[in-house]
Amino acid sequence: MTCRFLARACAAVALAGLSSIAHAAWPDKPVRIVVPYPPGGNVDVAARLIAPGLQAALGQPFIVENKPGAGGMIAGEYVARSEADGYTLFMAANGPLLFSPLIFNRQAYKWDRDFAPISSVSFTPMVLEVKPSLPVRTVADLIALAKKEPGKLTMAAPGAGTSNHLVSELLQHVTGARWITAQYKGNAPANTDLLGGQVDFQFDQISVASPFIKDGRLRALAVTTARRVPSLPDVPTFAEAGYKDMEAATFTGLLAPKGTPPEILHRLSKALDGILKQPDIIKRFDDIGAEARGNTPEEFTRYLAAEDARWTPIIESAHITAN
Structure with a gap:
């Protein structure tokens, strides 16, 4: 009995040792970063900006792989079902990670059950x-005009459940104003109709909106940031305009399948922190209207939990679906 017990204990120690060696050797082959959208969008661009730095820091190629479709859920489900070995990562954003399973009524994955934030x-x-x-x-x-003529104004959204759409629902919730939401298949057609006057207003990413605002083709009323945006210094924040709790942003972030060893998560997080503090990377994100900002796995987990708690009630109360 004692011999068998000692043999099992030795085997367990040996396996643990081999596992530690394997983790220490990671990565020893290329790593894939799976993007839930086609090439060219802000999530894809973010992935391609960090991939070379990760390769330089960790010594293996980081390959960006696009898997668009179903509001980003094709990519999300693919990564969630991948081996938790650090070789398949998810370049996520608000919609695919937090909102799409709810909006599509398809619980193929849940961010806190199936992913490990990096x-x-x-x-x-x-x-x-x-x-x-x-x-x-x-x-x-x-708001006064919308309340005077409820349901007359039309707001353009680039898709049900996008951050742009949810901020509009939040503003209606906060103010009690009501308008019609016209759903488009992406930012481009929504912008086209706003510029053409077919719809009245929209929320858009500053990176896309700035040129139209600066040349006078659109008028900016407020930004969803805590402080004014340097590229639009004359545009007030919502807080300055008298509406608190209207801060919002489209985030991108890196996650791995649940069960990925903590050592790998922290190595990736540390590498990203160094990359995102490089002046040229900061500038390249700034050029597309984004702020480069990393954090630890623990901090990112807390952020995602807060975003989930904030926006899920908005989706449910507005009965937002993909249908």
Whole structure:
């Protein structure tokens, strides 16, 4: 009995030792970063900005792989079902990670059950903008007009459950104003109709909206940041405009399948922290209207929990679905 017990104990110690060696050797082959959207969008760009730095820091290629579809759930489910060995990572954003399973009524995965957060990568704030012919100059003007004529104004959204859409629902919830939401298949057609005057206003990422605001084709009313945005210094924050609790941003972040060894998560987080503090990387994110900002796995987990708790009730109360 004693001999068998000692043999099992020795075997367990040996396996633990082999596991530690394997983790220490990671990565010894290419790592895939799975993006839930087609090439060219802000999530894809963020992944391609950090991939070379991760390769330089960790000594293996980091390959960006695009798997779009189903609101990002094709990529999310693929990563959630992958081996928890640090070789398949998810470059997530608000929608695919937190909202799509609820909006599509398909619980293929849950962020806190199926993923191990590594670090945030970038945050892109939004701006509330209106067509120039709309007789409003402030957020208060817009809310007053919406309350005077409920359901007459039309807000353009790039898809059900996008951050842009949810911020609009939050503003209605906070103010009691009501408007019609026109859903589009992406930012481009929504912008086209706003510029053409077919809809009245929208929330858009500052990176996309700035050129149209600066040339006077659209009018900015407020930004969803705690402080004013340097590229739009004359545009107030929502807090300055008299509406608190309206801070919002589109985030990108890196996650691994649940069960990935903590040593790997922390090595990735530490590497990302160094990359995102490099002046050229900061500038390249700034050029696309985003803030480069990393954090620890623990900090990123707390952030995701807070975002989930904040936006899930908005989705449920507004009955937002993909249908």
